[in-house]
Amino acid sequence: MDFDFTWLLLSLPIAFVLGWLASRFDLRQLRFENRQAPKAYFRGLNFLLNEQQDQAIDAFIEAVQNDPDTQELHFALGNLFRRRGEYQRAVRVHEHLLSRGDLSRADRDRAQHALAQDFLRAGLLDRAEAALQKLEGTHYENAALLSLLAIYERSREWVQAAAVAQKLDATEQASYTARRAHHLCEQADEQISAGNATTASAMLQQAAALAPDAPRPAIDMAALQLRRDDANAAFATLRALSERAPLALPLYAAMLQQAAVAAGHAGEALALLQRRYEESPSIDVLEAVIALGGVPPALPGALPSPDDAPVPRDGYIAHLAHQPSLVAASRWLAGERFEHEQFHPQVQRALDQATRPLMRYRCAACGFEAHQYFWHCPGCQAWDSYPPRRVEEL
Template structure:
């Protein structure tokens, strides 16, 4: 059977027309999608500027569906999810980005950093730590180290925290010497609890070398020296500290008094405490003076009615003459005898209850109050944010 070429001549124009129509349809569809994507993007941007985050998310999702290859839309959508507290959706967006093979190195680092932020905000510290460690050597390195430092400090992993702080210190972005000294002091505290006094001493020596003017390494060193029975060395350490950090004296006045009594240097300690009390009166310094059997020295311009007797307890009266204090008044009344002595215990209990909140320390950064002095605030995680004075004296 011979082939009829007339069908071929007829089919070629038909194929051409069908191809042309198909191309026109594809181009039209592409134009429609390209017009829809920018519209959805700008609509989402408008919602975002008007703080309508729900509508903005819907618009960006539409834009991503129309143009799934656009990285910026994915980043915007992931950040919106994170701000909304929808951390699982943010994680999925950023993990999807990291799973793409066509992503540039810069965008991959950016997605890794965004994923780490998702985990941090969600409180998934283990996964955040792993994500942050992958940013070593990238432009997000220092930011990642700061976040790692916060994680290690919050979880009380002091050795890892000190390692990260050392890297930050070596990067010349800021000085982390005092912070590293805190980390070493925390490790020393753990060594003392474990009975390793020698190891604790070596750590404290490193802390003193890192931050020679910071009060904590010296205070912890003196406490360790007292524990070892070397009261003379403890007193020398604290006496030297009173020259470099006199404002922190209320924190170690009691330890100085104990070291002075144990090393038979009460007179030397009393003179030092009285001199510091005149410059900066404090209830803690006052009580150390009274415990040593002395009375607070008065300033040169003290009024004549501020005279006190030789009784150490009357030091509270001298303090009250210049610094009205419910705590000092309660301490003085505790040792006095009155006409209705049978009611004195009830009155004293009431006074003690009233003065207990006044004896707290308060964080200057977040206002967290505690009876114990904290170098690292449990509330806001800030270092050295507690003034060394009680609430009543602020």
């Protein structure tokens, strides 16, 4: 049987037409998908600018599905998830980016940094630490060191914090000497608690040499010297500090008074405190003066007449002449006798209750208040953010 070539000749044009139609269909589909991706991207951007994060996320997810190779869409989507608190989804996005073999070095470092931020915001400090350590030697190294420093300070790992702060200090982009001195003081506190006073003293001396103008190393050293019954050394330390850091005197005025009494230098301490009080009145300095049996300098007419010898309690009246103070008024009234003395305890309790919040310290960075003075704010983790004065005096 002979083969009929007629059918072959007819099938060639038909195959060509079918191939051409198929290619046109694929091309249209490709063009449609390419148009859909930027449309979804711009729609998501518009939602983002209008602070409609839910709709923006939906639009970006659609754009990523249409164009899964676009890194910028993944970064935008991951950052949106993190801002919304959906840290698990943000981690998945950035881990997916890191798993891609075609990612450039710069984008890989960027994804690693974003992943570390996801762990930080989620409170997964161990995983954040591991992610940040992988950024050493990259463009994000300085930012990673700052984040590591915050992690170590928050978890009170002072040895690691000191090492990171030293690296940051070496970059010369900012000075971290004061913070490194704080780290040494914190380590000294731990050594004191463990009974290693000699090691603690060496650390405090190192901190003082590192930040000679910072008041904390000297204050902590004086406290350690008092614990070791060396009142003369403690008084000498605080007397020298009063010349370098007079504004911080309210923080250590009571300790100065205690060391002076124990060392037999009460008269010298009283003169020093009275002089500093005259320069900058403070309730803490006032109480130290009164504890030493003195009265601070007063404005004319603030104290009883010269015929009546002033007593230490009159110091509160002298303080009221310098500045209004509910605390000073309450302390003065506590020692007074009145016609209706039977009601005095109730009135005094009410005044003490009212003045208790006024004796707090307040962080200048976040407003966190505490009766104890903090060098490291427990609210915002800032250093040296507490003024050395009570809330009433701010």
